[in-house]
Amino acid sequence: MEKVNLQLIEQHPELGTVWDELDKVGVIAPELADQPEGLKLTLLPFQREGLAWMRKQENTQFKGGILADEMGMGKTIQMISLLLAEPGKPNLIVAPTVAIVQWRNEIQEHAPSLKVLIFHGSNRTESMSELMKQDVVLTTYSIIEAGYRKQKYGVRKKDVTVKEDSLLHRINWHRIVLDEAHNIKERSCNTARSAFALQSDRKWSLSGTPMQNRVGELYSLIRFMQADPFGYYYCKKCPCKSLHWKYSNMKDCDDCGHRPMDHSCWWNNEILKPIQHFGSQGSGEKAFTKLRKLLDRIMLRRTKVERADDLGLPPRKMTVSRYLFNEEEEDLYESLFSDTKRKFSTYVEQGTVLNNYANIFELLTKMRQMVDHPDLVLKKVKPGQIGLPETLVCSICQEEAEDPIVSKCHHLFCREDADQYITSSSIEAPECPVCHIPLSIDLEQPTYVKDETEADEEIRHKTFARTSIVNRINMDTWRSSTKIEALVEHLYKLQREDRSTKSICFSQFVTFLDLIKWRLEKAGFKCVKLDGHMTPFQRDASIKKFSNDPTVTVFLISLKAGGVALNLTAASRVFICDPWWNPAAELQAMDRIHRIGQYRPIVITRLIIENSIESRILQLQEKKQAMVDSTIGKDPGALARLTPEDLRFLFVN
Ligand SMILES: [Zn+2]
Ligand SMILES: [Zn+2]
Ligand SMILES: [Zn+2]
Ligand SMILES: [Zn+2]
Structure with missing residues (x-):
């Protein structure tokens, strides 16, 4: 040099x-x-x-x-x-x-x-x-x-x-x-x-x-x-x-x-x-x-800390609400978990944990989905399912891809999933979960379109208009989940205390938001939803409806919708439906309501199922945070990364 x-x-x-x-x-x-x-x-x-x-x-x-x-x-x-x-x-x-x-x-x-x-x-x-x-x-x-x-x-x-x-x-x-x-x-x-x-x-x-x-x-x-x-x-x-x-x-x-x-x-x-x-x-x-x-x-x-006096922001409080599975959920979850543990210990014995990162990440995603509602795992949409010729399925979450992008090896992912998969990997280039060659993907590429000549966003959004899971499965015999009912209880309680309180619910999984929306509407709550498939004007209409219509009290937002710039000060409650081991993503979600224009005290609640992958993720978050705080020369990537020890912590008891 x-x-x-x-x-x-x-x-x-x-x-x-x-x-x-x-x-x-x-x-x-x-x-x-x-x-x-x-x-x-x-x-x-x-x-x-x-x-x-x-x-x-x-x-x-x-x-x-x-x-x-x-x-x-x-x-x-x-x-x-x-x-x-x-x-x-x-x-x-x-x-x-x-x-x-x-x-x-x-x-x-x-x-x-x-x-x-x-x-x-x-x-x-x-x-x-x-x-x-x-x-x-x-x-x-x-x-x-x-x-x-x-x-x-x-x-x-x-x-x-x-x-x-x-x-x-x-x-x-x-x-x-x-x-x-x-x-x-x-x-x-x-x-x-x-x-x-x-x-x-x-x-x-x-x-x-x-x-x-x-x-x-x-x-x-x-x-x-x-x-x-x-x-x-x-x-x-x-x-x-x-x-x-x-x-x-x-x-x-x-x-x-x-x-x-x-x-x-x-x-x-x-x-x-x-x-x-x-x-x-x-x-x-x-x-x-x-x-x-x-x-x-x-x-x-x-x-905000430096200029707190200028800003006059109200206080914010973070809480965790913990629940236990019901018997049926526990059976389903335990069978998935023991399957996962068995696979993981095989990888450990063979010394191939890092080589199998794609499989492990998939299992982890499945377990997180199972905790939300078993249908997310058991009633998955299949590529090109009858009646849905345009369905593009993400190779990580196995849901209809949100904000889809394509790898060099021509496999398709939600942008957010690909990002999290790569940043959480402790090796430089983790393999593609489908074809197992090192994954090479431009995370900044424009949203994938089937027909390149129609690279216009309006058309993109039309192509990707998605079908809610409630149109695919029989809702007459459908059963709710512990997680969903916990949320319903919270919202009932809020409504009894003050009818004007508005809440935002975040989840990583759009399909879960579909189920929540269906259940909440049955329970008499008016909701709006925001996901990665909407045009800017559809998004704006949802945000306006939530901010200006006093009867709409719940906003369901996909963490993959890329809503960095949302200003949602009409809400004073946040529910984080599924925790992530990188607290940065959650903090960003909270910043959307804890900002100028907010006058009410804010409460953020994380809904956690005890004795599941979620309570372990929470423990892992705390462990990592303590480690990062004590390290000099902080490495901002360390929080997002999952080391083999972290994986052992999640999968072995
Ligand atoms: Zn020159
Ligand atoms: Zn020269
Ligand atoms: Zn995905
Ligand atoms: Zn591939």
């Missing part, structure tokens, strides 16, 4: 003084901006600080930055305040599909003077001047990705490939904002490339995840900002410098003719590699200091 650096500095002398120059720039001091004219909501003090910081930041060499406040602190409203400053110029906001309607609603409510348009869906405008007339254009990552792909690689139409211009990429925007910016964390995936190709002077990223732990992912945001020199590639043999890695003939650089290996990404060399090789020691420590220096000048992050 040292050698590479010397070579680089010889060709590019300015690289020798980057960090000294940065010292001279200094850090922006906190200051309060005035409440913006035209904003119908009073900003909190730390939000006015954020606004002042963003305005100044746009006048630095970086012309933008990263607003990384913790989730629920109003990054959206701070950004809207910034947009209000100069109306009449088009800004582009790119957000996950779940969030764009919410952005529009917040703009219309709090800044009604801004003209806003959603660029999404099959009947979206094709007129550039229409877009230029707006103050804000809202779109999704899949739209910019598809637009970029069609422009760059073309679309096949009746045996010819036609390249189509991408409207969003032709406009020179006043400002671009990436919401939930970790969507572009893979620098080489098409989503990231499509964001890099957008044109604008000012560029912002919004993200609630603490970036300093994810040095590799941070590069994409730096590259998006076109921060000089941090986002650039440099040639070691000549003054060639570029934001792009371009080798049209696969052999040498389009600009200077030198080979790919003569070029070096400055970020990798200066920050990423030293940290990967040396951690927080020696060269790694130096790289961390440099990183800190840079982040101080481009990123602002505040946490």
Whole structure:
């Protein structure tokens, strides 16, 4: 690395003084901006600080930055305040599909003077001047990705490939904002490339995840900002410098003719590699200091704890409700559990626990489903089942796939399941659960569509409209489960205490939510549901119904629906129907109601069946948390990972 650096500095002398120059720039001091004219909501003090910081930041060499406040602190409203400053110029906001309607609603409510348009869906405008007339254009990552792909690689139409211009990429925007910016964390995936190709002077990223732990992912945001020199590639043999890695003939650089290996990404060399090789020691420590220096000048992050006085959030309480199986459930569960134990101890004897991770993960999923309701295991949907020609079944949960993605080996998974399967594995590339070769899958790829020419989201959602389990099985003879009845009891009790209390129920399994919904409606509760098969407008309609209709008191949400941006402060109760060993996912769920706008005390209840995989998962969570708390140099991945010892803890008694 040292050698590479010397070579680089010889060709590019300015690289020798980057960090000294940065010292001279200094850090922006906190200051309060005035409440913006035209904003119908009073900003909190730390939000006015954020606004002042963003305005100044746009006048630095970086012309933008990263607003990384913790989730629920109003990054959206701070950004809207910034947009209000100069109306009449088009800004582009790119957000996950779940969030764009919410952005529009917040703009219309709090800044009604801004003209806003959603660029999404099959009947979206094709007129550039229409877009230029707006103050804000809202779109999704899949739209910019598809637009970029069609422009760059073309679309096949009746045996010819036609390249189509991408409207969003032709406009020179006043400002671009990436919401939930970790969507572009893979620098080489098409989503990231499509964001890099957008044109604008000012560029912002919004993200609630603490970036300093994810040095590799941070590069994409730096590259998006076109921060000089941090986002650039440099040639070691000549003054060639570029934001792009371009080798049209696969052999040498389009600009200077030198080979790919003569070029070096400055970020990798200066920050990423030293940290990967040396951690927080020696060269790694130096790289961390440099990183800190840079982040101080481009990123602002505040946490709820730091700004608790400003926020005035009500207290929140977490409880666990424990239940025992009834006899029939216990029999079914025990037979599955002893089967699982037997298989697991065979793997242990053969020393093949890690090789059989796919089988083990499947057994674990089955046991978790069995605890919720035996039908989730015994009444599974089959691929292409009669009457359901479009059924695409996930190879992990064996349910109809939610937000489906496809591996290199052409197997299909729910995005969330694939993510959890990989992050929980303690080996680098766990095998594909179907074909057993190492699983290679792009977790950021757009949702899978059967017909590539119809890569439009509206159509995707139509293709994947799913059938509830209650339409497949005979509900006349159906029996509820301990878990479902426990939830019903809780909700009855709440209703007796205060009819206006609203609750959210989270589960990993959509089929379970189907059963819950059927049972709750029988019991007289009005519910709405949100899962990964709904269009943004269907989601918005559900959220509005829940927030505004006093008779709707229960919201059923699939943890796989990707609802990061949901703002559901109408609810003050949360039920987590099935626990997960990684508490981070659960914390995220809670953050959706413990945020600005929440005035009632919050209670979060985890429903747990004793003497089952669930009570063990809970114990494992506590054990892991204690371990992580005591470790210096915390490893954020450790909580999500399942080591062979963890598996033994879950399966052996
Ligand atoms: Zn060169
Ligand atoms: Zn070159
Ligand atoms: Zn799945
Ligand atoms: Zn496979």
